[in-house]
Amino acid sequence: MSEPFLRIENITKTFKDNLVVKGVDLAFNKGEFVSLLGPSGCGKTTILRMIAGFERPTTGQIIVDGNDVTDLPPNRRKIGMVFQAYALFPNMNVADNIGFGLKIAGMPKAEREARVEEMLKLISLPSLGKRFPFELSGGQQQRVALARAIAPRPSMLLLDEPLSALDAKIRVSLRQEIRQIQRELGITTVFVTHDQEEALSISDRIVVMNAGKVEQFGTPFEIYNRPASRFAATFVGTLNTLGAKVTDAASRTVTIDGQSLTLDRLPAGVRNGDSVALTLRPEAVSLATGRRTTLHSTGACRAWPSSVRSCGSRSIWARTPSTSTSSTTSTVRRRPTTTRCRSPSSVAISSFSTTEAWRRRIASARFVA
Numbered sequence: 001m002s003e004p005f006l007r008i009e010n011i012t013k014t015f016k017d018n019l020v021v022k023g024v025d026l027a028f029n030k031g032e033f034v035s036l037l038g039p040s041g042c043g044k045t046t047i048l049r050m051i052a053g054f055e056r057p058t059t060g061q062i063i064v065d066g067n068d069v070t071d072l073p074p075n076r077r078k079i080g081m082v083f084q085a086y087a088l089f090p091n092m093n094v095a096d097n098i099g100f101g102l103k104i105a106g107m108p109k110a111e112r113e114a115r116v117e118e119m120l121k122l123i124s125l126p127s128l129g130k131r132f133p134f135e136l137s138g139g140q141q142q143r144v145a146l147a148r149a150i151a152p153r154p155s156m157l158l159l160d161e162p163l164s165a166l167d168a169k170i171r172v173s174l175r176q177e178i179r180q181i182q183r184e185l186g187i188t189t190v191f192v193t194h195d196q197e198e199a200l201s202i203s204d205r206i207v208v209m210n211a212g213k214v215e216q217f218g219t220p221f222e223i224y225n226r227p228a229s230r231f232a233a234t235f236v237g238t239l240n241t242l243g244a245k246v247t248d249a250a251s252r253t254v255t256i257d258g259q260s261l262t263l264d265r266l267p268a269g270v271r272n273g274d275s276v277a278l279t280l281r282p283e284a285v286s287l288a289t290g291r292r293t294t295l296h297s298t299g300a301c302r303a304w305p306s307s308v309r310s311c312g313s314r315s316i317w318a319r320t321p322s323t324s325t326s327s328t329t330s331t332v333r334r335r336p337t338t339t340r341c342r343s344p345s346s347v348a349i350s351s352f353s354t355t356e357a358w359r360r361r362i363a364s365a366r367f368v369a
């Protein structure tokens with residue numbers, strides 16, 4: 001495995017007395033697309049600004065391609081950045097906006113114009129070079145901002161919620177475009193978002209952050225199916241949390257409401273008598289409406305020490321068919337929807353109406369950790 005392209009080593013950041021980034025260690029590979037995902041105020045922008053050089057870490061180091069850049073000013077870091085508010089220069093046309101960084105770098109006019117043309121093609125706006133920002137849609141402006149960031153051939157691209165000002169439909173198409181351009185150029189990219197779906201759909205890896213710390217760093221699959229903490233589990237996607245007690249750690253046996261289950265894995269260090277929380281994604285549970293109700297689980301489950309039981313309410317998130325006519329297997333193919341089923345429930349989930357039946361169903365579920 002080659003050396004990581006970007007290493008963030010034990011970074012902290014304090015604003016006055018406020019510690020907002022609390023010892024973050026991360027390593028990104030060359031050409032990788034990594035998303036920083038977390039709730040508002042968790043420190044995503046602050047980390048991005050430290051990578052770019054707009055903020056200095058209070059402690060720790062930033063290493064790019066083997067070089068310590070912690071004390072380098074932004075203009076010596078070869079980084080392209082796109083901000084949340086696209087911030088194009090309003091008094092310059094599109095071509096001049098895109099060529100701005102090239103001009104500052106002293107690129108000759110003819111070469112600059114050729115590069116701007118190339119960039120306009122790349123962002124699928126080949127004929128709009130003469131327009132001014134106010135003559136563009138929000139999505140077009142954001143593409144121009146992207147072109148301006150990548151025109152000087154930066155070694156890294158930093159995107160701070162570049163799509164947040166756009167409506168949902170354009171967001172989806174533009175994020176795919178960004179990803180495609182990023183792949184074509186093979187440029188290492190850090191993408192900030194608080195939209196989990198966005199992060200899960202376009203990233204090679206995701207950093208889940210909470211309150212200045214990294215909760216988990218992994219592939220979208222790992223983040224979704226193997227959450228490393230309660231926060232990571234509940235922040236990403238919908239899920240059921242089932243309280244359980246470890247009865248025999250050696251054989252990974254736990255009990256839920258007295259019902260025994262063997263898990264595929266338990267976290268290291270868990271002992272007999274510990275309380276753990278099991279998580280079950282809705283798509284791991286299929287319910288058919290009608291009198292005969294079935295419950296399958298083939299999805300992921302993960303446990304970690306906890307004393308909280310949140311399934312005592314006898315409700316569970318499950319995938320229910322979008323139509324109420326056919327069998328579970330065929331309805332699953334017909335775009336099932338996620339529903340919270342309560343017991344007793346008016347959606348004919350009769351098997352949830354008694355504790356006994358609920359236990360039986362959970363017991364027959366297969367937990368794959």
Ligand SMILES: Nc1ncnc2c1ncn2[C@@H]1O[C@H](COP(=O)(O)OP(=O)(O)OP(=O)(O)O)[C@@H](O)[C@H]1O
Pocket residue numbers: 015018020038039040041042043044045046047194
């Ligand atoms: N220049 C600053 N001076 C003082 N506090 C700051 C400064 N910049 C950020 N903060 C604080 O640091 C914390 C993290 O801010 P940051 O902008 O990194 O959050 P974020 O994760 O990007 O949030 P959002 O999703 O809302 O953009 C916040 O509590 C914020 O108020």
Ligand SMILES: [Mg+2]
Pocket residue numbers: 044045046
């Ligand atoms: Mg931010």
